[in-house]
Amino acid sequence: MKREQLEVYFIMGSQNVKSNEPLAVLEKALQAGVTIFQFREKGADARTGQAYEDFARACQKLCQKYTIPFIVNDDIELALKLDADGLHIGQDDLSVKEARKRIGEKILGVSVHTMSELEVAIQFDTDYVGIGPIYGTKSKDDAKPATGTRFLNQVATNYPSLPIVGIGGITPENTHEVIRAGGDGVAVISAICESEDIQATVQLFKINK
Ligand code: 3NM
Numbered sequence: 299m300k301r302e303q304l305e306v307y308f309i310m311g312s313q314n315v316k317s318n319e320p321l322a323v324l325e326k327a328l329q330a331g332v333t334i335f336q337f338r339e340k341g342a343d344a345r346t347g348q349a350y351e352d353f354a355r356a357c358q359k360l361c362q363k364y365t366i367p368f369i370v371n372d373d374i375e376l377a378l379k380l381d382a383d384g385l386h387i388g389q390d391d392l393s394v395k396e397a398r399k400r401i402g403e404k405i406l407g408v409s410v411h412t413m414s415e416l417e418v419a420i421q422f423d424t425d426y427v428g429i430g431p432i433y434g435t436k437s438k439d440d441a442k443p444a445t446g447t448r449f450l451n452q453v454a455t456n457y458p459s460l461p462i463v464g465i466g467g468i469t470p471e472n473t474h475e476v477i478r479a480g481g482d483g484v485a486v487i488s489a490i491c492e493s494e495d496i497q498a499t500v501q502l503f504k505i506n507k
Pocket of ligand 1: 438
């Protein structure tokens with residue numbers, strides 16, 4: 299993948315959208331210029347069964363309309379069934395080795411928090427790594443404590459050719475810190491999902507880099 303594709307990495311599930319119209323939010327974000335999308339339907343209020351799959355397909359269709367990569371969080375079966383563009387996994391999901399073996403050439407992203415996790419991700423040709431939470435976040439129940447940009451900076455310095463996206467509490471106001479530390483882009487849930495003007499917010503993420 300090209301590292302520019304990580305510039306504004308939008309992540310969403312229906313649980314992140316108060317209006318009950320997540321597809322409308324996704325389409326606004328796509329129109330506004332997000333560069334990649336991750337389907338992350340998780341938590342107590344998440345859709346399940348057929349409703350989950352139908353919603354994923356609807357999100358994928360919108361991403362295809364705007365020619366933006368559609369990445370599935372955690373659920374490799376869904377990623378394969380829908381022929382998604384990629385899969386993003388954390389450390390509690392299936393192993394990086396198994397994920398790479400099963401998805402072949404699709405985009406693989408891995409969340410890493412330590413150098414040893416990073417080395418495993420690289421060993422199995424991760425296309426990018428997600429590093430966070432950089433700042434405090436309310437969008438992930440089991441998030442680790444916020445770390446700031448130190449680890450991200452260490453990774454960017456040691457692995458200059460590895461695409462990196464920062465995540466966790468990122469807003470248009472702090473995005474430049476992530477980029478200055480060596481991130482190629484920012485992964486965002488709430489600053490976009492809860493924005494009253496998604497067009498303006500996405501533009502600000504790009505301008506403030
Ligand atoms: N992963 P927001 S933080 C999905 O640290 C996710 O790996 C994180 O949401 C990690 O932009 C996070 O609302 C939530 O803070 C990001």
